[in-house]
Amino acid sequence: MKVCVIGGGAAGLTALRHLSSSAGITPTLYEQSEHVGGVWGYTDKTGEDERTGDEIHTVMYRDLKTNLPKEIMGFLDFPFHKGKTSFVSHEQVNQYLHEYADHFQLRSSIQFNHRVVHVTPHLAEYDSENNPSPKWLVSVKDLQLGKEEIEEFDSVMVCNGHFCKPFIPDIVNIQVFQGEVLHSRDYRSPEIFANKRVVVLGCGPSGVDISLEIAQVATEVIISFRNPPLESSFPANVRQAFSIKSGKSNGFIFEDNQECDCDVLLLCTGYKYDFPFLDQQCGVIVEKGKQVTPLYKHMIHTKYPTLCFVGIPFHVLPFYLFEVQVRYFVKYLEGNLRLPTESQMNTDLLEDRNLRQRMGLPLSQSHHLGPMQWEYYHFLAQHAGFPLELKPVVRKIYEEAGDRRRLFASFYKNDMVRILDDENYIYDSSSVTLSSQLSLFRSGRELQDHQMTSKVYPGMTWPVKHM
Structure with missing residues (x-):
């Protein structure tokens, strides 16, 4: 055959x-x-x-x-x-x-x-x-x-x-926007966004990751999506907004009729x-x-x-x-x-x-x-008729990594995982989280409305947020 x-x-x-x-x-x-x-x-x-x-x-x-x-x-x-x-x-x-x-x-x-x-x-x-x-x-x-x-x-x-093949959404009056429009497919590095105001449309894993990269050099990053807010904490120059309702010459109008001025629209729309x-x-x-x-x-x-x-x-x-x-x-x-x-x-x-x-x-x-x-x-x-071979520990790590990604988008990629056996593992996030926080916010930016600390659970260390 x-x-x-x-x-x-x-x-x-x-x-x-x-x-x-x-x-x-x-x-x-x-x-x-x-x-x-x-x-x-x-x-x-x-x-x-x-x-x-x-x-x-x-x-x-x-x-x-x-x-x-x-x-x-x-x-x-x-x-x-x-x-x-x-x-x-x-x-x-x-x-x-x-x-x-x-x-x-x-x-x-x-x-x-x-x-x-x-x-x-x-x-x-x-x-x-x-x-x-x-x-x-x-x-x-x-x-x-x-x-x-x-x-x-x-x-x-x-x-x-x-x-x-990029998915390009239909946006009312997008043609009147005088700034730059590009899809994440063509994103390679953040330097071109230095000192610019950027709207990122889409909040999937790539949309959030790219927003955080751009935030290190941009004046402001606005993450636009259907149902804000995300639970995660972000740098002070990152804010969240509803989906785009329509374009205007110097920016966009969102579904809640709030408006913003921006230089670039980055489509992280899949x-x-x-x-x-x-x-x-x-x-x-x-x-x-x-x-x-x-x-x-x-x-x-x-x-x-x-x-x-x-x-x-x-x-x-x-x-x-x-x-x-x-x-x-x-x-x-x-x-x-x-x-x-x-x-x-x-x-x-x-x-x-x-x-x-x-x-x-x-x-x-x-x-x-x-x-x-x-x-x-x-x-x-x-x-x-073949063995599944997927150990219970894999699902546990997958689900915890998802929770970490949702709650601590700025830090979770510095976490360390160690599998002990088919059921147990260590998920360590404490030391790298603190160093990453200092690095990410070295320019004086702080976590929005949150202070971070760590709380120890059996087999893992979780940063937790105080409201």
């Missing part, structure tokens, strides 16, 4: 690793850049990629650190190296992925500088469950030679990520799912850039189950998600997993959507997992 893997980031590499370990499967991974790592490969460049004609395929900024500790970030069979920090830089993650590729000897199955330009189903047959099982024609362009060839595969795994290489015959619909359908369990095409998408869900343990999804799908390719019928998979998909509607989740949250991820992992492992 020949399997095409699209993309050489973390999802594609773990797909290649498990496909290569399966007898009877011959995988080929196509990566349009010269190296593995995908989105973790940093470049100072922004704008158009001269080689592909598309936007530069990275969203890393210079000083980015992970928002999860490395102790729970890595693949189960290849942990991160121990070190002095838990929240690591993008360079360290990229190096980790290179080491992963070398450890499992994956490079011989990777076609670098090859871009998948077209995928279409061909010669549909039916499997033992009466599901359509086509061959897949994959057009690939050699970016060095400029040549395009067509290869036939039995299965396609789409691992191209979803941090490439990204769209985008699969420009998929032919219309693939039957994949991306609704408003936020909902990919028809996917069973957010990954397997319900009509063409040999077409698989790895990494669609978000608010997850990403590398672990990739690994569990891949292992599930490989079991199917091996013939060791019986999928439901197309009708049954579509019913499951509809039930998932109905559940999200009852939860009040908008379309943009169609693939949000969050606290639902643990049950999701358990389902995939149980039904495919």
Whole structure:
């Protein structure tokens, strides 16, 4: 069986690793850049990629650190190296992925500088469950030679990520704003915002992180989002505001009719799912850039189950998600997993959507997992017949790191985590928090309306706030 893997980031590499370990499967991974790592490969460049004609395929900024500790970030069979920090830089993650590729000897199955330009189903047959099982024609362009060839595969795994095509919201009268507008995709470092007033639209992890970076040089940073305030403490030159209602020549009007003047609008509004290489015959619909359908369990095409998408869900343990999804799908390719019928998979998909509607989740949250991820992992492992291998301590650390990120956005990336055993860990935040506070506010800025101290709990140290 020949399997095409699209993309050489973390999802594609773990797909290649498990496909290569399966007898009877011959995988080929196509990566349009010269190296593995995908989105973790940093470049100072922004704008158009001269080689592909598309936007530069990275969203890393210079000083980015992970928002999860490395102790729970890595693949189960290849942990991160121990070190002095838990929240690591993008360079360290990229190096980790290179080491992963070398450890499992994956490079011989990777076609670098090859871009998948077209995928279409061909010669549909039916499997033992009466599901359509086509061959897949994959057009690939050699970016060095400029040549395009067509290869036939039995299965396609789409691992191209979803941090490439920016989501640009519609803002009333944005055209009258005389300042600069850019998306976080093109953010690299804070220096260009020195002495400027900046509105940051969006308060996800990247929006908050970038706001804190910019605040070190900007005159003022205003974080604009639906339901302020965030619980976290911020520097004195950072304030919060409701979503933008409309633009004006020198700034913006917010939903509560408050106004601000500013020099720059930075859109931290996320990204769209985008699969420009998929032919219309693939039957994949991306609704408003936020909902990919028809996917069973957010990954397997319900009509063409040999077409698989790895990494669609978000608010997850990403590398672990990739690994569990891949292992599930490989079991199917091996013939060791019986999928439901197309009708049954579509019913499951509809039930998932109905559940999200009852939860009040908008379309943009169609693939949000969050606290639902643990049950999701358990389902995939149980039904495919492989051990879950996720220790209870991982979930505990994940949830505590989330609390720390929500309450102490300025400091949590200096926290240290040490796993003691399958159940217990030490989460140390005291000493680094105090030093970071001095560093961040060395210019005389103070925490807004809060004084920080520390309180000791068994196995951890938490800063707590006094109102």
